[in-house]
Amino acid sequence: MVIDCPACGAALMFDPETGKMKCDACDSLFDPSELKDDFQARGQKELKYSSFDEADNKTSTLKIKHDDTEKISLKLNDTEAPAVSSSPSQGLSLKREEGDVSFNPESTFDNPVYDHGDEASQEQLDLDNETMECKIYTCTSCGAEVAINDVEASTFCSFCGQPTVVFNRVDSQRKPKYIIPFSVTKETAIEVIRKRLNKGFFVPDAIKNFEIERVRGIYIPFWLYDVYYHDKQYLKGKVGSGKNEHTYYYYREADCNFKEITLDASRQLNDESSQRLEPYYTNKMRPFALEYLSGFYADTYDVTTSEVDTLALQRAYALFQEAVNETIKAHSISVIKNAPDYKILKTQYAMFPAWFLTFRYEDKPYTLLVNGQTEKIVGGIPYDRGKVASSFFVLAFIFSIIGTFVMYWLLQDNDSEGTMKLLITILIFAGSGMISGFSNLNKVKESAKLTSSSATNNFVKNRGQ
Structure with a gap:
């Protein structure tokens, strides 16, 4: 823990000879108990946060003549x-x-x-604006500061996952006013993900039978x-x-x-x-x-x-x-x-719950999120390219057969105008279906990128190990 000198701001050291905290820069001596109170007071003052920022700007006004407008x-x-x-x-x-x-x-x-x-x-x-006392750890790997309260202990950085956190100081952090407690258990979170994956036709079999690398229940801060x-x-x-x-x-x-x-x-x-x-x-x-x-x-x-x-x-x-x-x-x-x-x-300031479940596929980590209150699943997974390709060719074959019979039947019809309208209608529906399919495929790709992003993986990486 580093405590600053109230007189000059330099670091204080405990002096065994005097039993007091001594500043080598200005030779000041302080009683530890008095200094502790002063340090806490100064810490709270520096971190005191107001919910309402002062603003003297004025909103614009506009006079509108109603006339005949609705x-x-x-x-x-x-x-x-x-x-x-x-x-x-x-x-x-x-x-x-x-x-x-x-x-x-x-x-x-x-x-x-x-x-x-x-x-x-x-x-x-x-x-x-009520505050709570937290222990501040600094990661020597990425420089992040991690606030740990008395019910949580960690030797790993929450952000980069490296075991390089060192104790820095005791500080005051703004205390959340509200919290939504976890109502979804760890087992339930795993089960809802398994059910969702098993319903996906294009989901690779290796993912359907995934082995969990880590599951973390994390409260996310919200304003x-x-x-x-x-x-x-x-x-x-x-x-x-x-x-x-x-x-x-x-x-x-x-x-x-x-x-x-x-x-x-x-x-x-x-x-x-x-x-x-x-x-x-x-x-x-x-x-x-x-x-x-x-x-x-x-x-x-x-x-x-x-x-x-x-x-x-x-x-x-x-x-x-x-x-x-x-x-x-x-x-x-x-x-x-x-x-x-x-x-x-x-x-x-509030905290909301979420489960982070990480698994590996083809030696790449994927993290799915589950809302700790509603069981809503967030994230996408890789699709089986072989299944997608085979399905495309099967559908193309079926549509070609249907198209052949339709064209044969239409050519027997003397109503050329009606024939053309029906043909155009069929082509429009077929084209819309293909466009919708490709659009959904792109959404799956984007979701998969989000699930495998390094930011999401680092957020949950190595917590609690």
Whole structure:
């Protein structure tokens, strides 16, 4: 343990002769008991973290003349935020179509506004910022700092897996306010994965009978955001198709209070993996207690709220826009002009459970994740190329036979126009089926890359060995 001198900041050493802590730099002497209290106080002060950042920026306002535009007042108060509906591969970085759309969510939320609210008491704020004492270990291999509490002991780095951690100091870390305890056992997690793999026709037999290399139950840190979002929007959408397609303009004004939007607070865990683990049902959260960590591993957050404020607002915007678009019976909907008003009402720190199961195939590690609350499986596995190829040729042979009979029958039909329409319909369905098949195959490949990624493997590697 390294304790700094309160006078000059140099390292203190215990002096056996005086029985006190001595600074060789300034010759100061300190009583160990007094120094301990002072050290803890200074440590807590340095690490004290406020959930609400000060912000003096103001949101823009826009006066809109209603005229003959349609107005729908949409109120979605106290809505529990589901997972964002965009593709997981896009994460929370929302992309808008190019054109005359003036709203860019990525730049709009650069300066988030925090609001304590009338009911937010200082006592509650202090409770949210409560700290807990942890032992800080430093990995001499990768430089990472690992926080270990009294119910967890490890001689391996949680991040790189190397047995090179050395004790550094005792420090205070922000204590989670909530935790979702594991409700899925280790045996259940293994069983649901085996069942899923056995159902896959293209799954290699070697994987169906996989041998487990390691299974780790890990609590993942999350930030929970309560966000207020209000907007006035001019939108346009297209109705009809072809020559009958027309562009219509709409006006919408709505406000929404989103509760407990979840954002992964671990830099080491792949963001796509944590997003796919959702949803977690936050109504099952309990006040945090160290006892819940016994027998499991836990990572403290290394992503601060200031780093994900924008992502929280982007997710709130995505959910808001999805609800607004559902009120418009048109396609190709886009925002022309808007006046967003948003506030981050509250941020809270929580831990959610997940099982990490690692196995090897062709001497390559693959890690599948299981939501420790819902049993949802995240990850992809390699497919049997031989089975895929043989299935493709079998289907091609079957379709060729069917096509031959259909063409023979169609050529006997005198209605050439009807024959052509039927043939085109068959080709469209066949083409759609092939495109869908290749699309699903690409998704499997991407999931397999995620499952075998070094980041995911390192996150769980060698814990508890």
